[in-house]
Amino acid sequence: MATEHADDELAKLERLSEVYAPSGDFERESSARDTGPYYAAAEEVLPELEPEDPRVSGAKASAEGKAFPVDRRDFMRLFSMGAVVGATACVRRPPETVLPYVTQPIDMVPGVATYYASTCGLCSAGCGIMVKTREGRPVKLEGIADHPINQGGLCGLGQASIQGLYHPERLKSPLLKQEWTYTPVSWERVYKVMAERLKNKKRVAIFTGGATGHRHGFFRDVLRAMGSSEELLYTWEPNGLHQAMAKAHHVAFGEARIPRIEFQEVQYVLGIASDIHEQGISPVYHAKGMSQGLSYQNGKMGTFVQLESNMTLSGAAAHERLVIAPGSEALAALLLVEILYDHPLAKGSNEERRLIKEVLHEHRKEIAGGWDALGISQKQLSAVADALVAKPSLVLAGGSSAFTAEATKLQLLTVCANILVGAYGKTLILHQGWHTNPVVSGDVQRFIADAASLDAVIIIDSDPLFTLPAALHIKELFQKIPLVVSLQAFPVSSDEVAHLLLPAHHYLESWGDEQAVAGLWSMRQPVVRPTTESRQSEDVLLWVLAHLGKNLPYADYLAYLKERWQDLNRVMAPLVGFDTFFQAVQRKGFITQFSSQVVGELRPLATHLRGELFAPKKDALYVVSPLDHRLHDGRGAHLPVLQECPDGLTTATWDSWAAMNPHTMTRLALKRNQVVQIKTPAGEISLVLYPMPGVHPQLLVVPRGNGSQDKRNTIARGVGVNPLALYAGEFEPESGQPITAATEISLTGTSTMYRLATLQKHNDINSRGEIIKNYSLAEMQTREHMTKDLDTVPDLFPTLAGAEHRWGMSIDLNKCNGCGACIVACSLENNVPQVGREQIILGREMQWIRLDRYFAADVDHPRVTFQPLLCQHCNHAPCEPVCPVFATTHDPEGINAMTYNRCVGTRYCANACPYKVRRFNWWTHAWGKMGERPQDRNPRALNPDVTVRTRGVMEKCNFCVGRLREAKHTAKIAGRKLHDGEVQVACQQTCPSEAIVFGNLNDKFSRVTKQRSNGRAYLLLGGDPEHGHYGLKTLPNVNYLAQVSHQARDEANHHQPAASGHGEQSEHA
Amino acid sequence: MAEITTQEEQGIVALFPYLDDFCQAVSRVGSDSDFHGHEVLSPTSYHELMALAEERYGPSPVRWFTLVGALSGMCTGFAMPLLMDYDWPIVVGGKSPGIYSLPAYVIFGFELMVLFGALATILGMLVMGRLPNPYGTVYHPRITDDRFAIFVPKVGVESSQAKLLHHLGAAEVFAAAK
Amino acid sequence: MKGSISGINEQILIGTGTKPEKTYYIALAIAVFCLLIGAVAWAIEIIYGMGVTGLNSPVYWGVLITNFVFWVGIGHAGTLISAILFLFRAKWRNSINRSAEAMTVFAVITAGLFPLIHVGRVWLAAYWMMPFPNTNNLWVNFRSPLIWDVFAISTYLTVSLLFWYMGLVPDIAAMRDRVTGFKRLLFGFMSFGWRGTLREWHHYEVGYGFLAALATPLVLSVHSIVSWDFAMSMQPGWHTTIFPPYFVAGAILSGCAMVYSLVLPLRHMFRLEEIIKAEHLEALIKLTLLTSTIVAYAYGVEFFVAWYSGNEFEWAIFQKRATGPYCFYFWVMVFCNCLFPLAFWSKRVRYNQTICFIICLLVNVGMWFERYNIIVSSLVEDFLPSNWGHYEPRLIEIALTVGSFGWFFTWLLIFCRFFPLVSMSEVKLIMPKPLRGDGASAAQKH
């Protein structure tokens, strides 16, 4: 079958002549642009929600919407101001005052950053973070280099959490609800009100998110002290994978543990709908492991095969991807176990094989009829099974795309498969350092049952109303409870039902600890004095107890923690005094004491696998709502840097979408950008369609995370749709996890079109060979010891005299999985503003790194390549000679320097750049406030080491020259040379899969020089130096390492010669 | 510079309606000593007149002004960028400063050559034409319309020169008013 | 043949002397209104930032730079007619060279505005583009095509201004002799006290010759430098060596078309039909036809070179230009610049002034679209498919374009009101000489 280009397939879906433009023009008032029930902001359609929302509708539409963006009154005001300023042209700069400390803290030198260790609190992976603070203000988060979980890396959500600290929409003071209005009250009054309303109440409950440290223990102690019982602590974490795996392993081995992958051992991973690169168990740990363990290194490469129905980042990064029917993950696992069971090399003791035989015997009917329902051939699965038993391997299953009614059954079958493959003990570690389950399974079901009898509930750091399906009538349950207290770091949708809204500390302002991996205790300490009138949530409970007269013997939560840590001190370092031990952990961030505990034999599990496994109907359409890999379950939705970080596969920002297989769209005569109505018995939503290659023909993928209707959340309000309205809210019988997958839907197209703000409008590489290069493993064997010299290019000008350094970067396309953490880290490090949805549609995104995603081959089994594209710092940069005012010059050390104050904004450099990596400040952005204009959405998290640019100035990646400057000064003062790796640029530092390497190209032994002379190194648009084509001859200092695939791919770069240089004749190879 | 000449000896102006008479008159008068200091005026630059001017004044030195202006312009055009490259050599796009970027500086050489050449030419035209002269008198409004004229200083209306001019075809001869 | 040059001044100066009739004031009102629209649009752009325009990444240049190249292009015909044809001693130039030069100066002034309008920070760009000693010890980047532009266009403006003003000096002297009072003092001062002595004419003619000689290379160099604004970048569709001659031919084409479409109404408004004769205009149309054929050839060669070079990026751009989303602009350009002017081959069409007027307007429309097509359709899709974007001009840019026409016509109409539209001293040269009957033979002897 001719492999048409993915985009030809997609282009056919485009009803409009423009591949990407809507029928109307741009500057019509944004609300009038597209008609139809659903539009950019829900207020447009449901006026009662927010009639005077300044952002979209009503009198003062934003300046961009109107034809002349200033009305009469403004014009006269501005005109007069202009005249006055003109007249007093030579005004002298006002004198600046310098305010020193009265008594300076000892560890603080003005202008020098101080680093504090802490633990990220936005998901339960427990990554260790090193918080850089300047003059007492946290500025940037970076992973702790030697922390066992994240080894220096940090995901996008972790990086962006610093914007939550300074968010101007955090509650300024506690709010008490009196007859429909919330009045600010003092904290004293809060304690009195709670004490008086909780006096001799027996049924007081706490509804909280997942946590692995002493937190839940503390809540139980508080409940006991308050007279209520311990069971009334309900923990709820939308990522149901923890509960499913813990429950499965509890059933199988009696221990509710989650196995940890030992990446040094593993060579072959089979994923069944696993989201190892998305919001899995520990995203950064897995990404680091996959890149160290499985990616290509000197001749050898592991294999990651993924069976999945929707298109996830893990599927895109997999070496081989098989599409199975939606909801049939458990069936696939069953068939895999059946093939493994009969395999001669299968492992597992006789007792285990007997128990597995029991399970297989029970499901023999489904095994027989399962193959055509599954969608992949037996030959394919048996090939995978052969590899599984041959190499050290493991099977990994489940993730947010597989929260079906059989989530735990899938995990149980995976346990059987792993036993047959012999993974436990070798590649899957269960006896030591396993992942702990942050929640107790089935709490939500329990809460729904007891809700009627509760006297009061305190919601701490959780948002049940938004993250649980509406069909569960959670709101009505809460409204029946006499006292609801919402103790949140940031206002959430659940505040709607609360009588008391209490601002809790952001995790950077609070004490705490996490034990994400058994035996690894990581400390969380406050790194800043509270920015608003907030309190530590545990302290609030303590002081309420004190007002109730039943206080615990602790002044605050820190005292409680210190007491708990005293037993850890006795266990881990008995000879060291407690204070020195506590301060040592504070400085290091974590302490490890892995004790191995023996794991029992497999227990009979047939009873838990009873019942016929789900097999999808042939013609029905199904929907799945995986967790968005950027916003998680919506906890990241109020952070603009995350909303603007493009989703890896659709490159969509500031929105949610329904991804569907392009062939199905053609069959149903639906178009790209068309709004469809999705109906299920539980509810219906309408959403824009995005043709996503690789999705199963019967599946619709609607990511969670967006859709908040909370009027106070300016950033997330009205952005996207919450898909949970579709789900009936049944629970998975075993682990008590709401079902958000494989639900049957009916789909009707509507006539409205809606622009999805995607960053990339064209998806195919368009047979331009020198953008993405690809070699097969066999071919790489021959190229392995070949040293390439990418720098010698025939050239008229003399090469520049060698300076001590020549900064270069190498990006490995094999390792990049499109998570976007580099974009978030770069934006926060360099004060890059976020511009909002309207400006992205106009094509004015400001991110310095762009994540290009290209589909290749046919639409049902695509190959995806992610290419992070930043300034290539060319030595013959086409952008430099064209700048009239020397705003961009070439540093002798290879950096293309951008001097912001000198730039006057002719924008010729951006036109001349063949990579289009320059960004222009179309507007001046207001920092630290939610302004009128849609692009004033930047909470103040400015890095004082980097300038902020006004409008009219071009900006681009400058290789974090502030960090280079700092490191070079330190080295120069110490009288030594810079070591390789001593200075890390922001994107390299945070990349979870270590795809980016930065260093000094003049140093022969640095990592980047080795990678640049590697056999698979190539320059973007640099032609094919081996065959004498040098492409554009821009001599970039950034090089890419080609993708390596097991079989040869007929990628466009083989049979077609690279584009010749400009104008010179090129012979057809 | 005081006005010593009395009213009547100011000089006379002869107006000629026809070009051929005027040309003969000018060549006739040009060599005559008692017409010393006379001025020839014309509304436009017929090439016959220009030939006469060529004989009288010789090739116009405005060309030297142009040459000097053009050469100084070219030198400035090349000197400015090269001086900047010497003072603060900034590498831009791999194009090392100084001699290697000379092709780019040819443009400045050319542009300033044209600019300074044009300015010098204008200067030359004004200087050689003794313009601007705020004190010159306009003898008759029709001189810039359709009449040619010859002004002879320090002679009366009845003098022999006036008669000769009449003979040579002057339509009218009158005393030049101050 | 007995001729007389009396009465010519009277006829030409009729426009400046008496009050012009109503159509002049209507035209001036419309021009000033358009100018105000442009001024308000620019004020808004300065106050709010470049975001109000439709520009985005990757299309950083759009309608504003199209206007810049369009207006610089129009300026070149004036210098061609006044300088090059002066050197060739083409007789028909003397009647329309003044209005052509005026149009040049005003077109270049309009063009000079657009680099300031499209720049992000105009309050710095205005003086940082000039090389003057400053406390930063940093001058301009002499290797940047934009600095070449600054030099080229300021030189061109200065030279054509001087050339135009020196041509005016004898005419202002003639005007001085017809008025009294303050006007006389003013005109006297403006004409440097010109009295028309042989000495003045002698050096004037030589100087004028040199000025024409110096202005001639400018016609070719300035628009080549403007074309290097695009050719110096690596953008496919821009980076070809044909750009300089292609732009110069385009410039002369749009210039001649604009001269024709301006001189015709002005000639009618100021009743100069006898002086600007029909054959003069017909010669101009022949020049337009010539340059239109050169431009047509350039389009063809551009396509051939893109295909022949084997560079897939170039060839993709040109295919997309003709068939892609922006093919409308491409086909308007081809029809207006290449096909309609072919009608000029027939003498009957050349003498039919209404048809010529319409075709000249279409040529100008075609030339505006040519610049728009070059700029936008190659910026939209270049090397990396993920770069590709989309561009639509927004209201602010359209207002600025209207403003530029308003600015140009306001200056032109004010000029026509106060200064002679035709160069009196030069037009007398092409009138029959005032020779006495019998003496005719005598004059021949010289």
Add this chain to the structure above:
Amino acid sequence: MRSFRLSLILLVMYASSAHSWWMWTPGDHVDNSTQSMMGGYHPDQPILFSHAKHAGERGIPCQFCHSAARRSITAGIPPTSTCMGCHKLIKSESPLIKELTNFFAENKPIPWVKVNALPDYVRFSHRIHVNAKNAQGEAMFACQDCHGPVEKSVTAEQWAPLQMGWCVECHNKEREPARDGKPAVRNAPVTCNTCHF
């Protein structure tokens, strides 16, 4: 005669406009008032602190108060506690010192007025200049090189123009030309992103 007088007036007008243009042009928002050009910008401070008495007569080293100079980009202004270190005992009864103790007692920072102020887009680092050593290992710069004879001045004033040209000249002086095959060593880089990033 008249034209001579006319041209004289023209010359003077031209000169003054050129001067004001020169003053105004170097960049936006730089304090280019005449005082700062020739140095001598000395705003009045909340407390009449005399460098001459402290650094001159008493010989207190600069880095005793400006302790951040050797470690950080800014030289740092001493906290009030450093002043109180001595003035709790020495001359504690004089009215000026009384003002100091009031500030300290009310725990209010002293709002000193910045004298050597650079625009925000310039990132000057004291650390690399204060610790710079030449070939022989002695310090290359003393504070006086940029801040002038502070120990003699009663009120702190801006001694040097602190304009970009002034810094660039000093940086350009520091380069050793390329000799016998070795590339030109410039130990004071003059590339733009040395100070602007």
